[in-house]
Amino acid sequence: MMKIAVYPGSFDPPTLGHLDVIKKASSIFDRVIVSVVENPNKKATFSKKERVRMLKKITKRFKNVEVDIFKGLLVNYVKKKRANFIIRGLRAVSDFEYEFQMALINKKLNPQAETVWFLPFIEHIYISSSIVKEIAKYKGNISCFVPEEIVEDIMRRFK
Ligand code: PNS
Secondary structure, three states, X not given: OOOEEEEEEOOOOOOHHHHHHHHHHHHHOOEEEEEEOOOOOOOOOOOHHHHXXXXXXXXXXXXXXXXEEOOOOHHHXXXXXXXXXXXXXXXXXXXXXXXXXXXXXXXXXXXXXXXXXXXXXXXXXXXXXXXXXXXXXOOOOOOOOOOHHHHHXXXXXXX
C-alpha cells in the first residue's frame, strides 16, 4: 500500500523548521502533500496563494512532495487524498497539548489516518513563523530562520 501523508499547516510563512519536517517526511513516505489551510484562530499575513508559491519554491527538489490548499475539516481532505498519515511538527512540550488533542480528535473522525510527529533538526527547534514575521517587521536578518529562496518574498511584504 502506498504511504501517503498530508502535512497541513498555516505556513505563514514557511520556515527552516517546516522544511526539516518536509525533508524527513519525504524520505519516509511515498507521497507527501503539504497543504496550506486557513487557521480560523490566526489572522494570516500572507495569502494562501503566496504561501503555496513559497512552499513550491522550497520543495522543488523533492520529487515526492506536492503543495496544495484545503478548506474545511482536515480529516475530510485526508480522505479525499486517500492519505493514511497526517504529519505535524513538534518543537516544544508546550506544543504537545494542542497537538495531542488534535491527533485524538482526527483519529476519532477518521480512524484510517494516523498522526505522525516529527522534530525539526535541533538547530531549528526554536523557530516559529510568528518570530520570523516580527524580525522581518523590524528589518532584521531572517536568513538563518527561513529557506534562502523565500527571504526576499518575506521581506518584500514588510517594506
Ligand atoms: O500550522 P497550524 O496553524 O498550527 O495548523 C493547524 C491546522 C491548520 C492543522 C488545524 O487548525 C486544522 O487542521 N485546521 C483544519 C480544520 C480542522 O480540521 N479542525 C479540527 C482539528 S482537530
